[in-house]
Amino acid sequence: AQKITQTQPGMFVQEKEAVTLDCTYDTSDQSYGLFWYKQPSSGEMIFLIYQGSYDEQNATEGRYSLNFQKARKSANLVISASQLGDSAMYFCAMSPRRGNEKLTFGTGTRLTIIP
Amino acid sequence: DAGVIQSPRHEVTEMGQEVTLRCKPISGHDYLFWYRQTMMRGLELLIYFNNNVPIDDSGMPEDRFSAKMPNASFSTLKIQPSEPRDSAVYFCASSNPTGANTEAFFGQGTRLTVV
Numbered sequence: 001a002q003k004i005t006q007t008q009p010g011m012f013v014q015e016k017e018a019v020t021l022d023c024t025y026d027t028s029d030q031s032y033g034l035f036w037y038k039q040p041s042s043g044e045m046i047f048l049i050y051q052g053s054y055d056e057q058n059a060t061e062g063r064y065s066l067n068f069q070k071a072r073k074s075a076n077l078v079i080s081a082s083q084l085g086d087s088a089m090y091f092c093a094m095s096p097r098r099g100n101e102k103l104t105f106g107t108g109t110r111l112t113i114i115p
Numbered sequence: 116d117a118g119v120i121q122s123p124r125h126e127v128t129e130m131g132q133e134v135t136l137r138c139k140p141i142s143g144h145d146y147l148f149w150y151r152q153t154m155m156r157g158l159e160l161l162i163y164f165n166n167n168v169p170i171d172d173s174g175m176p177e178d179r180f181s182a183k184m185p186n187a188s189f190s191t192l193k194i195q196p197s198e199p200r201d202s203a204v205y206f207c208a209s210s211n212p213t214g215a216n217t218e219a220f221f222g223q224g225t226r227l228t229v230v
Contacts, residue, residue: 033217045206045221052217091158102148102171103219105158 002027004092004106012112013082020067021077021109023092029053032094034075035103036066039089048090051075079111087113119222121207127228133195136225139188140209148219149182149192150206158206164190197229 003026036048059066067076093103120139148163162172184190208219
């Protein structure tokens with residue numbers, strides 16, 4: 001079974017600062033995928049970034065980067081130069097193999113960007 | 116592409132009534148997922164299909180829930196009879212295992228309220 005833990009229920013960050021959202025995972029699979037999704041107040045789930053367990057480089061997508069530490073089983077999301085529009089719920093998730101199967105989600109972190 | 120399309124966006128029904136949620140996945144996607152989101156349980160997978168065939172329905176809460184995928188472009192999730200504890204946001208998602216990215220694309224969700 002796979003498990004995702006997000007220990008920060010809520011975070012407040014000043015605009016333009018960088019923010020790190022924590023995510024740890026547990027799995028017995030050798031191959032798996034890690035994801036971050038954003039859910040704004042409007043409710044939709046927006047894909048942000050993906051990291052494969054065998055990818056040696058940390059994934060980056062614009063202002064988003066994933067700090068993948070396999071030995072520690074952590075996959076923290078880093079948002080650089082935060083913006084007001086980054087205020088939302090953020091979910092860490094994982095799936096078996098390369099990610100084409102079911103996602104197991106964490107409980108989420110509510111990020112609020114302060115002007 | 117229009118993305119994953121779900122209907123209705125909102126549904127209010129009385130306890131005991133049948134509810135049918137609909138989903139049109141992104142064309143060419145072979146996987147289709149139904150998730151449920153509640154405050155108490157977070158995001159949980161109900162069932163998923165691969166090439167229209169149900170692969171894992173272990174998340175379906177009970178026999179009152181059923182899902183079908185009669186063709187590659189349409190799926191339904193039915194609750195009969197509905198109960199107040201079924202109130203939640205139901206998401207449909209689809210993914211393409213042969214694509215460059217492996218993320219699941221989510222629909223806007225259906226907010227179900229059972230009174």
